[in-house]
Amino acid sequence: MQGTTWLMAALIYGGGLRIEECLTLRVKDIDFERRSLRVRSAKGGKDRQTLLPKNLVEPLRQHLSRIRDIHEEDRKNGIKGVAMPGALEDKYPNAGKEWGWFWVFPSRTLSADPVSKIIRRHHMFPSTLQKAFKRAALKAAIAKQASVHTLRHSFATHVLEAGYDIRTLQELLGHANLQTTMIYTHVAGNNTLGVVSPLDMETR
Numbered sequence: 001m002q003g004t005t006w007l008m009a010a011l012i013y014g015g016g017l018r019i020e021e022c023l024t025l026r027v028k029d030i031d032f033e034r035r036s037l038r039v040r041s042a043k044g045g046k047d048r049q050t051l052l053p054k055n056l057v058e059p060l061r062q063h064l065s066r067i068r069d070i071h072e073e074d075r076k077n078g079i080k081g082v083a084m085p086g087a088l089e090d091k092y093p094n095a096g097k098e099w100g101w102f103w104v105f106p107s108r109t110l111s112a113d114p115v116s117k118i119i120r121r122h123h124m125f126p127s128t129l130q131k132a133f134k135r136a137a138l139k140a141a142i143a144k145q146a147s148v149h150t151l152r153h154s155f156a157t158h159v160l161e162a163g164y165d166i167r168t169l170q171e172l173l174g175h176a177n178l179q180t181t182m183i184y185t186h187v188a189g190n191n192t193l194g195v196v197s198p199l200d201m202e203t204r
Helices: 003-015 019-023 054-076 126-139 148-161 166-173 178-191
Strands: 036-039 048-051 106-112 119-123
Touching: 003 019, 003 048, 003 054, 003 126, 003 148, 019 126, 048 166, 054 106, 126 148, 148 166, 148 178, 166 178
Parallel strands: none
Antiparallel strands: 036 048, 106 119
16 A cells, blocks of 8 residues: 555554544644544544554655645635534534644545535545555455454554553543453453463574
């Protein structure tokens, strides 16, 4: 993968995001100083914080520089602002035109809002990333069943394998129920002893 779809996939894996959470990220949701992402109205309706990987800071800064041109072009052309979450659209009617509320991954084209019918710029469609991921998986000759959501599962498994506690993982994933997070302990616990078999050791 490369370009925008690579960056999206990397953010999903690096921060444990759901695909919809990645697509609906706003510019103001990125905190470069603290290297964190704010996930708005995640599953269950609650906001949460998750990780912004250090390795993605510079690629993401460059990406935002490119999409700022799109934002400024929309303002120049009098395009309506992006859709706002919840009741904010009524409370702050012009906020959707602000850079901070712009989509991190905007669609290349304008389209009609399904509710208001207003022509505006939406975020990218899930299928854009899903198709790119599927092509990459085929090209890499991955035999196992894999989807974009597999990246979130991989994040969870690898965080546990790195020694972080289950409660921390629960917060990062945004699970309301700890039992949901506990599923990953079975995947990450294949070698709970942490000992390498002599058969697997390199000969010296």
